[in-house]
Amino acid sequence: MPELPEVETVRRALAGLVVGRKVVKVDLLREDYLRGGKEWLHRIHDARIVDAIRRGKFLALLLSNEIVFLHHLGMSGRLLYVPNEMPIETHVHLRIRLDAGTHELRQYDPRRFGFFAVMQQNDLSRFPSWALLGEEPFTISPSRFAALLTERTRPIKSLLLDQHVLAGLGNIYADESLFRARIHPARPAGTITHKEAATLLRNIRNVLKEAIRYGGTSTNDYRKLDGTLGDFQNLLRVYGREGKSCKRCGNAIIRRVLGGRSAHFCPVCQPSFDAIPT
Ligand SMILES: [Zn+2]
Incomplete structure (x- = not known):
């Protein structure tokens, strides 16, 4: 599943390619890919994209008319910037046609765990899956991060995956961060000292930054906006x-099921x- 670095990689590419462009038309090829707010869909037409932002694993395109286009890539989703005349592949659920250009945005998602939602920007803070997101790894303070772990009996790995606690980490970067911080994934979060928590947060940030620099991890379906691999x-x-x-150390890496x-x-x-x- 795309995690923070993959979503951030797509966001940065969008910022360079589509911010400032006008949306000419949105084609919803699969009705149930848009969650709620169908009444807003026609409002997207002719609006200009003024910003592309990320929160956790969510992407949002902010439009000039105060409408926001929210997107989650789900498990297998790809947001692609492709030539307008390219034949529509199976599993493309949405097309966003743009003004003055040869390319458009297409959302491709064979497993359909991803979604789009359209709403007024004022309503974004009340949209449940956005409103309940936890803190961002790059902005949370070390003391606040340590406080989030205090008195928690859950394994640290499970806590790191909880989007309501910290937004953006998934299985890949939680495992990589814990390895770098030398912390066992099953360790109860509440047993982690303040010093260890600071080390863990530093390693989370380092792993995420490096992964962004390399365009994310393409072990499965994830592709960058231009369709190439991270x-x-x-x-x-x-x-x-x-x-x-x-x-x-040369020892064998092991895999255990933890919290499913x-x-x-x-x-x-x-x-x-x-x-x-x-
Ligand atoms: Zn080792």
Whole structure:
């Protein structure tokens, strides 16, 4: 699933290619891909895109008439900038035609866990999946981050995946951040010291920044706006590396199911809490 770096990569490309352009027409090829607010759809036509913003794993195009076009890529979604005359592929659910150009935006999503929603900008703060998002990894203070972990019995990995606590991390970057911070994914969040929390937050930011620099991770369906692959999959240290040797100590990386999700980690570099001398 696209996580913060993938969504941010798409956002930056949109900022360069479509901000300032006018929306000529929106074709909804699959009705149920638009959540609610169909009455706003006609308001998009002829509006200018004034900004492309990201919050957690959400993208939003802000339009000149105070309308916002919200998008979540879901599991397998791709937002693509393609030539207007390119034949429409199966699984393209939405087209956004733009003025004065040879290209348009198309949303491709075979598994259809993604969605679009259109609403007035004032209503965005009340849209449930946006309104309930937790703090952003790049702006949360270290003390606030440490406070979020206090007295929590849930495994730290599960807490990092909770979009209501911290918005933007998914399985890939939670595993990579915990490895770099040398914290076992199953460790109860409340046992993490303030110093360890600061180290973890620093590593979360470093991993996310590096992944953005490499255009995100294309292990599955994710593609950049121009349809090409991201490159960060070549730099992963634990995610998807079960049985391969740890790049730090040489031991085998293992995978365990934790809270219904796979956790990849090095049992030597990330000792379980019971094994940590007190
Ligand atoms: Zn190791």
